[in-house]
Amino acid sequence: MRYELYYWPSIQGRGEFVRLALEEAGANYIDVARGDNGGRDSVSKWIYGSRQKTPHFAPPVLKAGNIVVSHAANILQFLGPRLKLAPKSEAGRLWVHGLQLTMTDFIKEVHDTHHPIATSLYYEDQKKEAKQYTKEFLKSRAPKYLGYFEEVLKKNGGKHLVGRSLTYVDLSLFQIVTGLRYAFPKAMKKLEKDIPLSVKLRDAVEKRPRIAAYLASPRRIDFNEGGIFRNYPELEE
Amino acid sequence: MRYELYYWPSIQGRGEFVRLALEEAGANYIDVARGDNGGRDSVSKWIYGSRQKTPHFAPPVLKAGNIVVSHAANILQFLGPRLKLAPKSEAGRLWVHGLQLTMTDFIKEVHDTHHPIATSLYYEDQKKEAKQYTKEFLKSRAPKYLGYFEEVLKKNGGKHLVGRSLTYVDLSLFQIVTGLRYAFPKAMKKLEKDIPLSVKLRDAVEKRPRIAAYLASPRRIDFNEGGIFRNYPELEE
Numbered sequence: 001m002r003y004e005l006y007y008w009p010s011i012q013g014r015g016e017f018v019r020l021a022l023e024e025a026g027a028n029y030i031d032v033a034r035g036d037n038g039g040r041d042s043v044s045k046w047i048y049g050s051r052q053k054t055p056h057f058a059p060p061v062l063k064a065g066n067i068v069v070s071h072a073a074n075i076l077q078f079l080g081p082r083l084k085l086a087p088k089s090e091a092g093r094l095w096v097h098g099l100q101l102t103m104t105d106f107i108k109e110v111h112d113t114h115h116p117i118a119t120s121l122y123y124e125d126q127k128k129e130a131k132q133y134t135k136e137f138l139k140s141r142a143p144k145y146l147g148y149f150e151e152v153l154k155k156n157g158g159k160h161l162v163g164r165s166l167t168y169v170d171l172s173l174f175q176i177v178t179g180l181r182y183a184f185p186k187a188m189k190k191l192e193k194d195i196p197l198s199v200k201l202r203d204a205v206e207k208r209p210r211i212a213a214y215l216a217s218p219r220r221i222d223f224n225e226g227g228i229f230r231n232y233p234e235l236e237e
Numbered sequence: 238m239r240y241e242l243y244y245w246p247s248i249q250g251r252g253e254f255v256r257l258a259l260e261e262a263g264a265n266y267i268d269v270a271r272g273d274n275g276g277r278d279s280v281s282k283w284i285y286g287s288r289q290k291t292p293h294f295a296p297p298v299l300k301a302g303n304i305v306v307s308h309a310a311n312i313l314q315f316l317g318p319r320l321k322l323a324p325k326s327e328a329g330r331l332w333v334h335g336l337q338l339t340m341t342d343f344i345k346e347v348h349d350t351h352h353p354i355a356t357s358l359y360y361e362d363q364k365k366e367a368k369q370y371t372k373e374f375l376k377s378r379a380p381k382y383l384g385y386f387e388e389v390l391k392k393n394g395g396k397h398l399v400g401r402s403l404t405y406v407d408l409s410l411f412q413i414v415t416g417l418r419y420a421f422p423k424a425m426k427k428l429e430k431d432i433p434l435s436v437k438l439r440d441a442v443e444k445r446p447r448i449a450a451y452l453a454s455p456r457r458i459d460f461n462e463g464g465i466f467r468n469y470p471e472l473e474e
Contacts, residue, residue, distance in 0.1 A: 048381075048384075048385045048388065053392050054332060054389070054392070054393075055385075055388065055389070055392075056335065057335075057339040057342075057382075057385055058339075066328065067327065067328045067331065068328075069331045069332075069335060070335045071334075071335050071338040071339070073338065074331060074334055074335050074338060078331055090304065091303065091304045091305075094304065094306045094311060094315055095291060095306075097308075097311055098293065098306060098307045098308050098311050101308040101310065101311060101341075102294040102295075102308070105294075105345070108342070108345060112349075116353055116354060116366070116370075117353060117366065117369050117370050117373065118369075118370065118373035118374075118377070118378075119378075120373060120377050121373070129353070129354065129366055129369075132354050132355075132366075133353075133354050133355065136354065136355035136357060136358070137355075140355070140357050141355075141356075144285075145294075147285075148285045148292075148294055151285065151292065152291070152292070155290050155291070155292075156290075156291075
């Protein structure tokens with residue numbers, strides 16, 4: 001099976017959670033919008049406004065033969081068993097998907113640190129509100145979410161969030177901690193003191209051979225200010 | 238199977254999407270927190286801060302025998318095939334779940350109309366920002382989401398969002414349109430002109446015998462200002 005991933009070509013964004021799973025599994029996939037015949041149009045043809053009979057609201061979209069799936073968490077639950085990155089039992093798959101959905105909620109709040117009022121407005125036009133939002137985010141929300149995943153890790157023995165081997169939520173936690181470091185380096189120095197197991201897991205994921213190769217390759221897009229995790233130093237002051 | 242739903246007892250909230258599916262199917266279920274031995278503590282025992290080995294981040298939580306699931310969309314994908322409210326094929330189940338996840342995103346934005354800065358602050362302390370947020374929400378976001386579901390409905394023949402019979406996303410669209418009417422009656426009068434199929438579906442769901450009986454029963458909690466859909470008239474001015 002050759003998987004086709006459709007996602008915006010210039011950012012990590014929500015597509016990155018899918019890329020990490022495909023890379024870790026050594027899957028045969030193509031990041032279509034970044035290929036020779038790609039670009040943003042290749043993404044647009046799947047979403048609302050296109051001629052598709054079943055248009056998706058937004059990317060990422062994954063095509064696997066006749067199956068087309070959208071929403072990063074939905075794509076991951078589809079790929080999980082196929083890439084051996086999810087538990088086999090129904091209860092296990094529902095649990096790992098629920099954790100990913102909690103990460104989805106967390107990521108949306110990270111996004112809102114720079115766009116609290118409207119996605120349609122520039123950051124510069126909602127900077128004051130972004131500062132207020134970020135203050136509460138770093139004081140309450142980030143510690144709550146991070147503390148939650150740390151607790152799940154701890155109760156599961158400390159090495160993995162689910163079961164005894166790597167699953168896609170471990171990869172997603174890597175991405176979240178790494179992204180938060182990029183966006184809020186000062187705040188994370190303090191916050192990381194309370195989540196030693198999560199930091200250890202992050203480091204272990206980074207060193208996995210396929211992930212290390214991916215991160216060092218041009219396939220990994222750098223963090224930038226078009227994505228979810230943005231470094232606006234004024235926000236954490 | 239007797240299903241146990243754990244959700245806050247005083248609001249519709251995210252639990253309502255689950256209640257509607259259970260009611261439509263005539264399922265054997267108990268809304269635990271609203272029962273004699275319920276209350277908020279019965280919900281708290283499943284979530285972060287509890288002694289559970291696998292604590293959930295937040296309710297709703299559904300218990301079905303040994304399986305415990307959280308996140309409304311995850312619960313619905315679990316219940317869907319069991320309650321005959323989802324397609325049977327894998328592709329169909331992924332599609333209907335993707336639509337529900339788009340609704341999840343929409344509902345979060347509805348919530349943020351009254352809490353754009355922080356959930357931990359009172360509405361009164363973020364009223365100015367709530368007005369700004371709502372303005373953009375009613376101008377851009379609500380029309381985009383509603384227009385999307387209208388388009389999916391239209392391309393599927395107009396009666397149901399997915400397939401040829403009722404699925405749980407039809408029930409969720411009923412709840413969203415009804416909730417938006419409660420929260421933004423003036424704005425919805427205008428917005429509904431562009432979504433005739435969605436309004437027709439909403440009306441059809443309301444008349445289904447089991448849903449009608451549910452809505453007329455004390456089991457249906459009224460919309461109120463503790464929930465997602467809140468009527469603050471100043472917001473739509």
